[in-house]
Amino acid sequence: MEQYLQKAILEALTKMGVSGDQIPEIQIETPRDPSHGDAATNVAMMLAKPLRNNPRKIAEELVSTLKTDSSRIEAVEIAGPGFINFRYSDSYLYNELTDLLKEGEDFGKSSGRKGIKALVEFVSANPTGPLTVGHGRNAVLGDTVARLLEWTGADVHREYYFNNAGRQMRVLGQSVRARYLQELGKDAELPEGGYEGEYIRDIAKKLIDEHGDSLLNAEDEKVFKESAEAAIFEEIRKTLERMNIRMDSFFNEHTLYENGSIDNVLKVFREKGMAYDEDGAVWFKTTEFGKDKDTVLVKSSGEPTYRLPDIAYHANKLERGYNLCLDVFGADHIDTYPDVLNGISVLGYDKELVDVLVYQFVTLVKDGKPFKMSTRKANFVTLDELMDEVGEDVTRFFFLMRSPNTHLEFDVAQAREAGEKNPVFYLQYAHARIQSILRKVHETSDRSGESNLSLLTHDSEITLIKKLLSFPDAVELSATHREPHRLITYLNELASTFTSFYHDCRIMGVEEDLQQARANLAAATARVLKNGLRILGITAPDQM
């Protein structure tokens, strides 16, 4: 429809003798106030200046030369300072609704991103402990944006990047060893900055079950580290699974050392004069890109900083043929992003192919006051604990309902009591309610499928149809901005529009043809709710 209108307007403008370079981009938008029509354009106002004419005058001329098909557009009006409003004809709505019902579980899918091979990298928490509420936002955002990209035609790969070689992991192994020794009655203390969580003790106990005290004389923390990593990753995988998230691959940073990618980055950087040695360290000339200081790539100890593998990793992704690399990370990592982009462009890759979704922090509110979480200090709420309290659907919904760009206040107490009056239930309830009605309709009537949709003439019915038809737009908008909360806003509006219809128009007990038409309208609503919830990774129960 949008394209149809753009084309019609363009033709009319040309006919009016407006030259091509004067014609602005023709914007079609949905007015906030439905009484203004179903679509509107502001071209007349945009043209006011170049044509040196009153916008309303331009609008009048445009409307009189504009040609539209009456089976699609019923009325064209001029309003306000020079808006041109279009009202869809009912026959157009009925045709579209018929298509919606036909498309069923595919309604809302589009092919705009066909040809895009996307790699979405998210979670990427090192295996030092269970996933916490802090990781939850990352995980759910990443997965949902991946789903949005899939729905709009992209081919999506989900990847979890981790590093099991750093200092963190060494301390983890030492912590497990300390607990192992303690469990066997030996004198041992956690290392400086060791992990204090109870799960460390569990891993140590498991080691005793499997190996008895045979590890007492283990040379280093290696065996402890490895078993801790395996155990923790197993837990992480289960947690993700529970949240409806399945990774396609786990990428170990170590690979980049083994296959020479790291060395290659340094080599190319040196060749291009973008890296140099000083004070025993290797530096990246980030000042060339406008930063205050150059950045260390390899410490004087010989150990790389995390920026070096980050650059190599992104080059690796592009090397694998992805033409969209989407990173999901918290605002605290924002500063590394330019370094990575500059790094890969030094290597000759197109940095436009890398995109980033930054989300603001989750402020955990416990006992009415915010508190800092720390995996190391065992001062955290795990995602599993959260899901035990409020359920998987509520957990996903909660992380998605706010713009990624704003701080998310997570009140644990409130989440606990969320139960009945949680916003996610509003959507699920609407769906369940429709299913219940449809079950009853089927019991009392043999008729199914075909119906005369043109019997749907009540204001509430027309409003609902229009809302349903804008679902693909909501998906697309959500996908382009990488902002799932836009879809949630849409679904809330849809559910609300439906309940108004539900109160205004009875489905059962009216004349049979009308009953059938309304049943189909309700079925279409259930369909859209279900499709939307599927994108969010939330269930759409048939009963509640």
Added chain:
RNA sequence: GCGCCCGUAGCUCAACUGGAUAGAGCAACUGCCUUCUAAGCAGUAGGUUUCAGGUUCAAGUCCUGACGGGCGUACCA
């Protein structure tokens, strides 16, 4: 100090990236269950969009400055 993000109803947040009268949900108040799920609906109240300038037909949205908050600003990840 410098960089990034934010500041909207009592609270938590929207506002289709510059459009028409700034909207929802909680919380408060008033109605509505002998008929399809009241986990609901209809309504009332609540605002100088932190402040001051600027840009233009039009600013919550863009630019400048101030104030307030968050996060960075490591040879930590």
